[in-house]
Amino acid sequence: MKVAKFGGSSVASASQLKKVTDIITQDPERKLVVVSAPGKRFADDIKVTDLLIGIGTSGREEAKGYIDAVIERFKEILTDLHLPTDVLDEVRQSLEAVVHGDKVYENKMDALKATGEDTLAKVLSLYLNHLGHQAYYVNPKEAGIIVSDEPGSAQVLDESFDRLYQLRDRDGILIIPGFFGYTSDERLMAFPRGGSDITGSIVAAGVKADLYENFTDVDSVYCVNPMIVEQPKEIHTLTYKEMRELSYAGFSVFHDEALIPAFRAKIPVAIKNTNNPSERGTRIVAERPQSEQPIVGIASDDGFLSIYVSKYLMNRERGFGRHLLQILEEEGISFEHAPSGIDDMSVILREEQLPPEKEEVVVRRITDELKVDTVTIERDLGMVMLVGEGMNERIGVAARASQAFQQASVNIEMINQGSSEVSMMFGIKENGIIPAVQALYKSFFVENNS
Amino acid sequence: MKVAKFGGSSVASASQLKKVTDIITQDPERKLVVVSAPGKRFADDIKVTDLLIGIGTSGREEAKGYIDAVIERFKEILTDLHLPTDVLDEVRQSLEAVVHGDKVYENKMDALKATGEDTLAKVLSLYLNHLGHQAYYVNPKEAGIIVSDEPGSAQVLDESFDRLYQLRDRDGILIIPGFFGYTSDERLMAFPRGGSDITGSIVAAGVKADLYENFTDVDSVYCVNPMIVEQPKEIHTLTYKEMRELSYAGFSVFHDEALIPAFRAKIPVAIKNTNNPSERGTRIVAERPQSEQPIVGIASDDGFLSIYVSKYLMNRERGFGRHLLQILEEEGISFEHAPSGIDDMSVILREEQLPPEKEEVVVRRITDELKVDTVTIERDLGMVMLVGEGMNERIGVAARASQAFQQASVNIEMINQGSSEVSMMFGIKENGIIPAVQALYKSFFVENNS
Structure with missing residues (x-):
């Protein structure tokens, strides 16, 4: 049925x-x-x-x-x-x-x-x-x-x-x-x-x-935004998790919440074209067999900013990270990522989360309550995400990705890869999105040397 | 004086x-x-x-x-x-x-x-x-x-x-x-x-x-642990921040707290050898001129674990990250990093922070309070840190680093680079530390092609 x-x-x-x-x-x-x-x-x-x-x-x-x-x-x-x-x-x-x-x-x-x-x-x-x-x-x-x-x-x-x-x-x-x-x-x-x-x-x-x-x-979901790469490859199978990571940044396949009931019941989802129903389309499944291709898609989006805080001996201070995130929570701000060094932490959020009047409050609270050495806000950031389940089990994905950024002369400001096996996030300047995504597409989808 | x-x-x-x-x-x-x-x-x-x-x-x-x-x-x-x-x-x-x-x-x-x-x-x-x-x-x-x-x-x-x-x-x-x-x-x-x-x-x-x-x-601080690389190069100048990042993982130059008063007063510090006082030694300063060398040292340490949690639509849930860190704080656990995906978050800590009896409590609390889809603990992790101020302004450091991991056949499980400009952290399996650090040393300090 x-x-x-x-x-x-x-x-x-x-x-x-x-x-x-x-x-x-x-x-x-x-x-x-x-x-x-x-x-x-x-x-x-x-x-x-x-x-x-x-x-x-x-x-x-x-x-x-x-x-x-x-x-x-x-x-x-x-x-x-x-x-x-x-x-x-x-x-x-x-x-x-x-x-x-x-x-x-x-x-x-x-x-x-x-x-x-x-x-x-x-x-x-x-x-x-x-x-x-x-x-x-x-x-x-x-x-x-x-x-x-x-x-x-x-x-x-x-x-x-x-x-x-x-x-x-x-x-x-x-x-x-x-x-x-x-x-x-x-x-x-x-x-x-x-x-x-x-x-x-x-x-x-x-x-x-x-x-x-x-x-x-549409015939199917594409592996990259067709506004950035002409006639990109189609994705034939992707998992719920991959779809979710892709739809997060620049992909608009589904509204994320829409799929929750199907996802919970593990019902596979097919995306098909009414005008071309014989096309294979894209299937979204709970699990898929490991393919040769380490990543299924590249998502990108602009309009991010980072709040960077540093404090000598920060990592000795139990509760610092929690307190920083709590200040944001209390100010009604959602964040996307929080990569950290030993004595510093960056919080990445969408720019609309931090209008100028809120920026002032947040910077003051961070300075006063956390007694940090520095707080700086960097705007006009973009995010590029490589998405693919099992990606991090392949030696060399990071190498290929960072070579692509280098070839595009785009500096990587931030990298965030958890043990999620689903995505690798690169923070760059907004104006680097198009060359970076084009170089990544070429490296992962055109040059057949995985 | x-x-x-x-x-x-x-x-x-x-x-x-x-x-x-x-x-x-x-x-x-x-x-x-x-x-x-x-x-x-x-x-x-x-x-x-x-x-x-x-x-x-x-x-x-x-x-x-x-x-x-x-x-x-x-x-x-x-x-x-x-x-x-x-x-x-x-x-x-x-x-x-x-x-x-x-x-x-x-x-x-x-x-x-x-x-x-x-x-x-x-x-x-x-x-x-x-x-x-x-x-x-x-x-x-x-x-x-x-x-x-x-x-x-x-x-x-x-x-x-x-x-x-x-x-x-x-x-x-x-x-x-x-x-x-x-x-x-x-x-x-x-x-x-x-x-x-x-x-x-x-x-x-x-x-x-x-x-x-x-x-x-000792004559000076070395750019890498001499137990891993024989007769490594000396570091002549490094900043407080760099010293701190290095001393965190496998370097024992100074106890971190010791330098705080000098750091606050911006007093430069020289490390010299009593038995060889004419040697140049190492200077620790507040700021140093940009050098040709993008990184000053490679630190590494073992004995880490990661707590991985995933939950569909996690990133829509305001306060999730804060709540996760708060559970750890309430259980008296310090963490090192918290890289995140869209619907998942990893928390990296030193293994001694999570003895088996605490693991049970923490896993139960995360499951009950955060209603996550998955919680998994991965032990026997190592961390390798590339340290150098201004590092992230150089296109290609990530590319060179990940190529070195690839040459050493060491899989990168996690990457964390904030906008700190001071360090890039790689999470790997413990048994990959020695080959990875040797390959990184070769790439950044021996082959003169920066």
Whole structure:
């Protein structure tokens, strides 16, 4: 049994939905389908979700225009699929009810936004029925997706999984709208960003699927940012851990939280292209066999800074590191890494974590409370991460990597490699990111001398 | 004005003391002299300090034997120097008073141990007088070394420095016994290990010396452990920071605390050989000009372990790193480094910090309190440190270093380089230390291709 999730671009138009039904009906294992709301059909198009947000954030007159646009969008899809449009009457009524305030919504925005996924799920099941397939729209309440009472950032509750498991016994293809669930007292709540991916992952974990297929508009995950290296190699298999390290810095495959349910249930995830479904795609698995290639990908990101502190005999002072991190915690600052020398410690964080007014407070607290010899802040740093499980068991990865930096004339300011076996982090100046990543790609992926 | 400190082997015998007086009298700037107690004259010899400890830890009869041995040792020195021995009567009396308990000492051991340095200082000033020089024995109380009330681990109090500055006005050569000071209510207290170095450093800082000369029995500091590399190169100049990083792992130039007063007062320190005073020696300074050589030394040590923890989405959890370090702090464990990945963190510590019974508690607390996915302990780790200020401004140090590890077939398990510009740490298996350090030495100090 497979769970297939289709993203916004895969359900943007009637022609896209035809591809989706082809994919679904080609494999009898694809019994559970999760859908997003219709996305952009062309670069300047507006996503249905953005139109729905427009309804919630505009005055009454403008809101009507947004409602018309939403209805028009779905009407076009239904007409192109030769389906009746009467399903939209109820949609219009409920959207108008929100605008007129006929019904009091605690979290109006969640209810508005969910309309996109919900309507699309109904449209898709109608179309499958029209084609002669046994398919059912299943509301998340009926499916058993029970969530916490947090508008716009609901968390799935554990009891959902047992309920979802019951879906295995149902006949036909089940179409579930992504992005939302219900509290135990039946109030609609939306998930945070990446919400349809979350629904897919929850459903896959609940029904104990053999595979969670995530259909999108790219053939696969690339081993390096295609903005930096032209036509980079595809990654065919990577582990959850590798995906997580890659998505951290410059990769946007998935919102990290989205995969947690699938990850915990050890469900493999496939990333596939709706527009090119015969392509191999990328598989994300719990474990993979050691390959010849020591690293699977190179991630990079800019906008970091480091707080460097030094104090003679620091390493004799029990609690110093803890105290430094505690000051940051108390000031509400998250950090990324904390490499250390004997008498010094650097803390690396994203620049937005330390606006100038906070910088002053933090520097003063470090100076006063830790009685350090020096505190300096270095901005405009970039991070480059080599990612690959088992990487640190290969003698020579560090050698090759640092040679690549040298060839690119990029100085390494910081290196951090724990015993994690998953990544090696290099801190450099921001302006070194592009040459460094290009040199690393050449060394690890082009020159075949591993 | 220079402060010259002579270590145990430099004052072990009359012939050594002749070298010492030659050194002192050769340079009129050497106005302040700090001495240790007589050390070993040959491999199986017993240090005077150890004889004195014997007095304090033995029964009354055995203690008498130790007193005789101490007196005999000084008598031989005095006789060989053609000096009268009546100065020893008072020494014998006070040692016997300790044994008979005629005088109640709160900290008997401190008083006993201090006798070695104190007597030697008297002997040396007598000898200088005998040679026709104006020299004075100056007791630490008279010199103004005021310390905290901590037997065996006294700390100098700030008021000492102003008092010591007065010594500049005195005529002649002043001989001060190392290793002890007095509380403000005039009770004798000994410094911790490396105590004579501490006295030298305090005096140098107090009188604002131009140079603190530390005379010992080696020509200089070597760039690598001579047990690993035969006849390694000498280091002529290194900074305090570099010395500190080197002394941390396998180097025993100085006890780290000893240099703090000199460091704070920015007094340069020279390490010289009493037996070969014309040798250039090693100078430790606050700052040094950038040299061609990117690193000054390679330190290494074994006996480390790492605690590795991983947890999906760890880096989203504000306070995780702080909490992990706090658990260690609460269990009384000091750590050395804490390199991190996105979802994992390693903490490196010395093995003696985590005996098996503590390991169980720590692993349980980490599992329970942090709800991690994995905790693993890896023992038998070694650390190799490349040390050199400004090192990280040179593109290619990391490349050369990791190539050397590769040539030695030693896998790098961890790398830690902060923005400190002083050191780069490599974590490896213990059995890789010797081949790795030899390969690094060859690459950085023998092959002249920096």
